[in-house]
Amino acid sequence: MSLFINDQCINCDVCEPECPNNAISMGPQIYVIDPDLCTECVGHYDTPQCMEVCPVDCILSNPDHAESPETLKQKFLRLTGQC
Template sequence: MALIITDECINCDVCEPECPNEAISQGEEIYVIDPRKCTECVGHFETPQCVEVCPVDCIHPNPDYAETREQLHQKYLALTAQKGSG
């Protein structure tokens, strides 16, 4: 399941550089996560790094993008293959 940043975000800038998939970017008002790139850090780390560093606990599973750990791993493989060929 991809993650989502809620409106409790304080724009502290700590999550964006932690994302190994470059799925986090500044939105109009708060940071946003691209669900096509978010693997919850599967393939990179044991836990989502953005969640680990978020000081206000505003990053949660996105109910609109339910994915199993295996699906997240497949997404990770596809994303890293794209980086390798790009």
Template sequence: MSLIITDDCINCDVCEPECPNSAISPGEEIYEIDPHLCTECVGHYDEPQCQQVCPVDCIPKDPNNVESNDELMEKYLIITAAA
């Protein structure tokens, strides 16, 4: 399951540099997470780094992009192989 950034985002800029997959980018109003690049930090860290640094707790799991840990690891392997 990838993560999403909710409307509670205050555009504090701390999440974007923490993402090891460059899945976070500025949107028109708030930061956005590309579900094709988000692995919830599987393969890099034990916990999603964006969630760890977010001061307003606005980065939940995206119920519209449900993925297992195995699927997230597969996505991680594809992303890192392309880098």
């Protein structure tokens, strides 16, 4: 499942550069995660790097975009041109 950033975000700017898929960008008020680009770092890292660095724990699993580990792996392969 892709991730999302809730309204607890303090715009600290640490998550955006950690995303290997460039899925994080500044929204109208807080950072947002593009579910079409988020793989929860599958294929890159063992854990989502944005969640690792977030000082306020405002990055959560997005129940509106449920994806299996295999689906996330396939998305990673598509995004990196490996399929």
